[in-house]
Amino acid sequence: IERIGEFFRKQTYALKHQFQTVPTIHYVEGSFSVTPIDSCHPGFGRNDITHxxxxxxxxxxxxxxxxxxxxxxxxxxxxxxxxxxGAKSCP
Known part of the structure; x- marks a missing residue:
């Protein structure tokens, strides 16, 4: 939640100084969620048991x-x- 607050503070600052307008921003507690993205470079993967x-x-x-x-x-x-x-394919 700290990073969300930081984003809105920076967004407000940028809008105020670049466009001289600041829209009303309302944050509703619990309205944001984080979804992990499972991706690795080719030749690498995630171990579902340990990670x-x-x-x-x-x-x-x-x-x-x-x-x-x-x-x-x-x-x-x-x-x-x-x-x-680290194989990217099987021969």
Whole structure:
């Protein structure tokens, strides 16, 4: 909630000094929520066992797994095994 207050203070300051108008801003307690975004760089993923509630805790994919995009999890290779850590695809 502190960051929300800081945003509105900075927003009010910028509007007042740049446009000489300040709109009325009403904050309703509990009206904002935070949604974690589970994304990791390709070759990295989140361990759902040790990092279940940590959206930004990305670890390198283990051999035999890969992550081609920013989906947030490492996938098992179906046929060929990934040779090393951090694979973006299976050969």
């Amino acid at each position: 279940r509630s940590c959206a930004g805790c990305c670890v390198v994919c283990s051999p035999g797994t890969y992550s081609p995009d920013s989906a947030g999890s490492c996938r098992l290779c179906a046929r060929h095994r990934a040779a090393g850590y």
